[in-house]
Amino acid sequence: MSHKPPQIPFSSGTVSKQTHVDLPNGTFEEEYGRQGFFGRTTHLYRKNAPTGWTRIDGPLHPHAYDANAALGTATTAPKRFLGNDDVCLWIYAPQKQTPHYVRNADGDEAWFIHAGSGFLETDFGPLKYRKGDYLVVPRGTTYRFFPDAGAPQFYLLIESFSEFELPDRGSLGRHAFLDPACIDVPQAAASGAPATDGKEWKLKIKRQNEYTDVYYPFNPLNVVGWRGDAFAYRFNVEDIRPIISPRFHLPPSVHTTLMAKNFVLCTFAPRPMETGDPKAQRVPFFHSNIEFDEVIFYHDGDFFSRSGITPGMFTFHPQGIHHGPHPKAFANQFSKEFAQEYAVMIDTTRPLKAFDTAVSCEMVDYKNSWKEYAKP
Ligand SMILES: [Fe+2]
Known part of the structure; x- marks a missing residue:
């Protein structure tokens, strides 16, 4: 007898017909999912962005590091x-x-x-x-x-x-x-x-x-x-040919480049955005990655969904607290046609620890970079 929980979708309240497409007016779609992008999932349509906090007390928060500042060591x-x-x-x-x-x-x-x-x-x-x-x-x-x-x-x-x-x-x-x-x-x-x-x-x-x-x-x-x-x-x-859909924002797992036990390594390479349907979301959806810590190393180009992040920096989004596109990117997504970016992502199932070198170059204000969403 299997102990696997049933994968039976239910729906309640105001929702879109399809994931990442034609969101109900004024809502923010959050993907609450298990096992990365492969397990049971519910999409929550919220009135406010889940990253719209006014402040955070405690050790759990998004991090960014400017590794250029630590290279000398x-x-x-x-x-x-x-x-x-x-x-x-x-x-x-x-x-x-x-x-x-x-x-x-x-x-x-x-x-x-x-x-x-x-x-x-x-x-x-x-x-x-x-x-x-x-x-x-x-x-x-x-x-x-x-x-x-x-x-x-x-x-x-x-x-x-x-x-x-x-x-x-x-x-x-x-x-x-x-x-x-x-x-x-x-x-x-x-x-x-x-x-x-x-x-x-x-x-x-x-x-x-x-x-x-x-x-x-x-x-x-x-x-x-x-x-x-x-x-x-x-x-x-440059040899990587990204997998894309003109009408649907695919999960980051389509960019998987190398795999090992308990983590994956993905590469984001330049690619057209979802220009084939004006109702299709073009930016990554909000999510809390409840079973993965997510690290992105920014290599080259213009990182549309993250303001203030330039090559040689890392972002680190730990399990349990939300992340998603920065307010400017979310607001301007439908005018953007191409993502000219190279980045390396490492998603781990077990929590990551920041060593002294990372701590020494932490951009401490990063956790406040979604503040424009902090409207009642
Ligand atoms: Fe993510």
Whole structure:
């Protein structure tokens, strides 16, 4: 006998016929949903925006961080920013190559190159990278970054304590959103290891957030060939073809780029808005994400639904308190035809903690940025 609660929709009072379309006059639609955008859901039509609070007392509130202001602390090693037992976000702004190799024994890594370029030397061979690249480096890979000189570097590391997977896109087929043909893999150097110059090589291994140095009399990146299906890889946000509907605001889950246990990573890429029906909502709906903490890292473009947010900033909306479009975006949504934005979103089922680096660059007024809605 199943214990699954019944998914039987009921309706009461003034509602729209369809979700996100033709809202009753003067109402704000809130999606109250379980399990992200896939579980039982009720749409509530409210007279006031749920983010129209006058003030908040207590630790639970939306956060924003200007990571540009904290980059100076992350030039020699990545700095932890937000995390839980499933995923940890780090920022890194290397100014030159590290003299040693590194290996993460705690987790798999997805690096997002927010600014800068260079090449990543790995066990599997080198990967050239540039702005907008994701570099996926499986747990246990030995590597080091060679950032290009003269350009500012700003990388976001999404460290996952379970393996990253590319999502199955079901009826959309194998080539929608991100065609696997756009994924680059490193090529092993046919000549074998780079010259060792008789020096001692250091490898720094992270295990349970402690570091151990291992020394070799030869360059440990000495692979002359590899064969298999576990390897580092690269793709760029420009290769992403967003899934859209001209007549319906799709949930953010359609932008899922990588998945792992208890979190998803999504990429918002430039896309036309819902211009095919004047009654279709064009901005994200209000919701409280009751079972997900939501982090967005803003990469490039104009972030229409969030006033005052520019590239290199994070927003962090924890479970239990609402978020939704800023008042200006909500009011102007029907004049907007294109979302020219790149952003990376990490949605986690378990609550995230802000580490000192994040706290040091928090934009404390962000929680008051919906104030225009605070009308009785
Ligand atoms: Fe959201």
